[in-house]
Amino acid sequence: MIRFSHVIKEYPRTGRALNDVSFHLAKGEFAFLTGPSGAGKSTILKLVFMEERPTSGEVRVSGVQASRVARREIPELRRRLGIVFQDFRLLDDRTAADNVAFALEVTGAPREGIPAKVSRLLTQVGLASKGTSYPRELSGGEQQRVAIARALVNDPMVLVADEPTGNLDERATRGIFQLLRDINASGTAVLMATHNLELVRRSPYRVIEINRGQIVYDSSDSVESSAPVSSPRPSN
């Protein structure tokens, strides 16, 4: 599904952001990506949806190799991923339904099928009655639900979420996290970057901790790892 092999990423101005990062996210898996700010979490996610390319090493996502992918193939890859951000990234002048529909329209999906699919997705994220609301009329949690509905339009194999609960209060956080768990339970892999250690501790999912551009802990059995640095795992 997602495989990083000895990935190094250097930026011209800020230098090395990732240093020899290797991990594998399997089909249907749920994994947290944790670590302090600037550790390299967002860089990993950008490499996943190929906003960035590795300086060396290999990133392979859903069979697509970053080192070989042509620029024109990247949109196709992104349609197989669902991407969610902390700041929702909704189009403010479109309703919730239009925001979700937009992601279908850009893929050239048949027009007649779009309303039904949008309605089904808004129902799935618990916003059946908010389709005609504009983002400014929705709470943070609701906006994030719209963003998640949008991320699901193309039935992605993996949902990539960069601090999806970062702007939400505790109740909304719980709601969004439950939604992500439900999505994962239906077979979609989830890679979620988060600062919320409480959420991580309470969950049974895999944790990949990154610090200063290196993986310092991976709870997956398949990876040799040392003890976590900043997020001690509770005994399950």
Next chain:
Amino acid sequence: MRLTLREVGLGLRRAPLLSALSIVTIAFSLFAFGLFGLVALNVSRALQDVEERVEIRAFIADGTPVEAVSAAVGDIAAFPEVARVDILSPEQALERARRELTEFKDVFDADFLPASLEIRLKPGFRDPQTVRDVAQRLETYRFVDDVRYGEDWVQKLYNIRNIAGASGVILGIAFAAVAIIIIGSTIRMAVLAREREISIMRLVGATDGFVRRPFLIDGFLKGIVGGLIALLLAWLAHAAIDRYLIQTSFFAPSLALLGILAGGLIGLLGSAVSVGRHLR
């Protein structure tokens, strides 16, 4: 295409002031260029009118048989530089002199005036060197007494035309560059205002072509509308000058159409460059 046009419409509705500002900026940039174009066009026409008066006159010796002159006329008309050859009899020469020069108005005997050949040259062959060459060739005809062509005047006219041409090219490039820079910056502002939208489009898997298309159409339309307004302003300026100052020419319809299309093209290219920066 339906989706692209909807995005164009949304873009215009979302920021009507910015769109209007873009169109007005494009219109005034093109208007300034158009005004320069009008001046250049009229100066060029005026010089062309003067240039058409460049002529060589070969005076024919008395007693030359008509057949010899006629044969020579055919010969001279075949020179690649020559547009037209006319024979001017002494009577015609006197008639013209009486018409143009007051001191001849009481002269009725044409015998003292020689017959002559009037040679006009084709456009592009009116420079001093060519005129001199043709004059020298005419001097080789036996029946030709003298050849005159106002050497100083031809040289001065040639210099003025060169200066006007060079100034026109330099100023034209400068005006065009300023127009392109201003229009480019205006469109860049409009694209920057939609930066977030572009990033969202890319995020949900829109192809570069899909993202680019509405901006290209938007830039092209703004350029066309700006070009139309600029043309209207230029026409108003021309009409006012024509009515109150001096008679002037306006652009031919094909040139006006070309100007509008140039506006559209600058808008299109400006958009392509600005959006391209966000797609890297």
